[in-house]
Amino acid sequence: MKYAILLSYDGTNYRGWQTQKNGISVQSVLEGAAYAAFGKKVNIVASGRTDSGVHAAGQVCHFSADIAVPAEKIADALNFRLPPDISVLKSVAAPAEFDSNRSAKQKTYCYRMYVARREHPLKSRYAVAVYPRPDIGLMREGARLFCGVHDFKAYCASGSSAKTTVREVFSVGVRAAFSRGCDDIEIEVCGGGFLYNMVRTMAGTLLFLGQGRLTLSDIKNSLELGERALVGKTMPAKGLTLEIVDYGFDLFGSE
Amino acid sequence: MKYAILLSYDGTNYRGWQTQKNGISVQSVLEGAAYAAFGKKVNIVASGRTDSGVHAAGQVCHFSADIAVPAEKIADALNFRLPPDISVLKSVAAPAEFDSNRSAKQKTYCYRMYVARREHPLKSRYAVAVYPRPDIGLMREGARLFCGVHDFKAYCASGSSAKTTVREVFSVGVRAAFSRGCDDIEIEVCGGGFLYNMVRTMAGTLLFLGQGRLTLSDIKNSLELGERALVGKTMPAKGLTLEIVDYGFDLFGSE
Numbered sequence: 001m002k003y004a005i006l007l008s009y010d011g012t013n014y015r016g017w018q019t020q021k022n023g024i025s026v027q028s029v030l031e032g033a034a035y036a037a038f039g040k041k042v043n044i045v046a047s048g049r050t051d052s053g054v055h056a057a058g059q060v061c062h063f064s065a066d067i068a069v070p071a072e073k074i075a076d077a078l079n080f081r082l083p084p085d086i087s088v089l090k091s092v093a094a095p096a097e098f099d100s101n102r103s104a105k106q107k108t109y110c111y112r113m114y115v116a117r118r119e120h121p122l123k124s125r126y127a128v129a130v131y132p133r134p135d136i137g138l139m140r141e142g143a144r145l146f147c148g149v150h151d152f153k154a155y156c157a158s159g160s161s162a163k164t165t166v167r168e169v170f171s172v173g174v175r176a177a178f179s180r181g182c183d184d185i186e187i188e189v190c191g192g193g194f195l196y197n198m199v200r201t202m203a204g205t206l207l208f209l210g211q212g213r214l215t216l217s218d219i220k221n222s223l224e225l226g227e228r229a230l231v232g233k234t235m236p237a238k239g240l241t242l243e244i245v246d247y248g249f250d251l252f253g254s255e
Numbered sequence: 256m257k258y259a260i261l262l263s264y265d266g267t268n269y270r271g272w273q274t275q276k277n278g279i280s281v282q283s284v285l286e287g288a289a290y291a292a293f294g295k296k297v298n299i300v301a302s303g304r305t306d307s308g309v310h311a312a313g314q315v316c317h318f319s320a321d322i323a324v325p326a327e328k329i330a331d332a333l334n335f336r337l338p339p340d341i342s343v344l345k346s347v348a349a350p351a352e353f354d355s356n357r358s359a360k361q362k363t364y365c366y367r368m369y370v371a372r373r374e375h376p377l378k379s380r381y382a383v384a385v386y387p388r389p390d391i392g393l394m395r396e397g398a399r400l401f402c403g404v405h406d407f408k409a410y411c412a413s414g415s416s417a418k419t420t421v422r423e424v425f426s427v428g429v430r431a432a433f434s435r436g437c438d439d440i441e442i443e444v445c446g447g448g449f450l451y452n453m454v455r456t457m458a459g460t461l462l463f464l465g466q467g468r469l470t471l472s473d474i475k476n477s478l479e480l481g482e483r484a485l486v487g488k489t490m491p492a493k494g495l496t497l498e499i500v501d502y503g504f505d506l507f508g509s510e
Contacts, residue, residue, distance in 0.1 A: 006403055008375055008376050008377055009377075010376040015377065058436070072293075075373060079373060079374075084376065087373055087374050087375065088373070107432070118331075118344055121342050122310055122312050124339065124382065181313070243435070
């Protein structure tokens with residue numbers, strides 16, 4: 001039987017999704033919980049890797065196993081063996097051909113910042129303090145330049161093994177809201193797939209644009225020429241969250 | 256010289272504001288940082304104690320000290336010696352008669368919940384999962400009953416040393432917003448002062464009302480008769496945040 005799970009984790013204490021030689025990964029903890037729950041080794045495949053320190057609100061995974069637990073009870077069986085910073089929100093039986101990675105049609109990431117000269121302990125776990133205040137209107141103009149099919153070579157960490165650096169970005173939204181004495185800024189990026197560090201580098205580029213350290217022309221040129229020197233810094237992992245993975249059908253049903 | 260500081264902390268790892276015999280308090284860590292920064296013992300007074308595990312977005316403290324550091328630099332001098340879950344957001348010179356506790360005119364607390372059968376790791380640090388879904392309209396009706404001057408004896412933890420259990424509540428707001436697959440509920444309580452556990456017990460009572468486990472009459476009677484049996488449970492500390500302390504003048508200025 002094939003199963004799909006909707007997974008959320010606080011990435012602070014993990015070296016990313018994938019099992020690594022040093023440091024604990026979300027995958028290894030989850031597979032450990034599955035082994036304890038089902039009494040057999042299970043290989044759990046995610047929609048994609050998340051980097052060290054990146055969070056997930058709606059990661060999707062699949063696995064195949066011959067187990068007696070009803071599909072909808074798998075979530076509780078796993079949660080019983082998981083630490084509080086990893087939780088299975090839903091579990092369902094999946095179509096035989098379903099593959100959480102290859103079947104994914106669209107992914108939504110959100111990068112969070114707040115405008116402050118000093119760290120706010122209640123914001124800093126999932127967002128990054130930035131200063132000075134960026135121009136949100138300008139960031140929105142820059143965001144539009146990313147939409148469509150582009151070669152994101154300039155936004156890809158060196159050493160990536162991707163076959164092509166061409167990706168399609170469906171939308172990039174920039175939201176600002178005032179809370180607790182300062183502005184929160186959210187950059188929501190929706191696309192077919194992303195290169196290693198791509199969303200974090202897009203976020204840093206939009207920030208630099210809003211702060212006047214880069215221009216709209218720089219962004220246009222970075223996409224045309226693929227030059228790393230024209231883009232902003234790769235922002236810290238803790239501000240990034242994988243929000244939604246979309247498969248073109250309602251995999252988990254509604255509550 | 257008298258100084259005032261605007262302080263934020265993630266209460267997860269502390270046994271509340273006040274220095275305790277066992278466990279680390281926010282006060283003891285802050286006074287330790289002040290000793291390291293100024294080379295002298297400083298007694299730091301907060302607007303009020305927060306309980307073990309309760310957070311603060313805008314706690315206000317004062318202290319008197321004969322130090323050479325300019326008032327606005329005190330924040331950075333302290334932050335340099337503070338862990339990431341405690342941060343001084345602003346520091347100013349305060350009027351000689353200013354007392355962060357006795358001068359406070361109004362405090363705003365926020366209690367956060369989300370409607371879910373399973374814990375969400377990215378919500379559960381600062382909010383509590385509740386199920387089944389409460390009726391928000393009914394919670395708002397109940398919230399209105401708390402406004403005004405009442406004897407909150409039924410909402411006070413036993414063993415409190417308060418001289419009187421009469422308090423004035425200025426407003427109670429109930430907000431709901433959908434995020435990441437479930438409803439977030441915020442109960443914002445604004446008042447002249449609060450008894451030990453009062454806001455957490457008010458939040459539990461509004462939740463029980465919304466879930467049909469208590470009635471509007473129960474709340475009316477709890478305020479008239481002071482009977483503990485008529486109120487809901489005291490909600491967990493982690494959902495509570497001290498948001499704002501108001502002194503009737505702009506103590507910290509605007510950024």
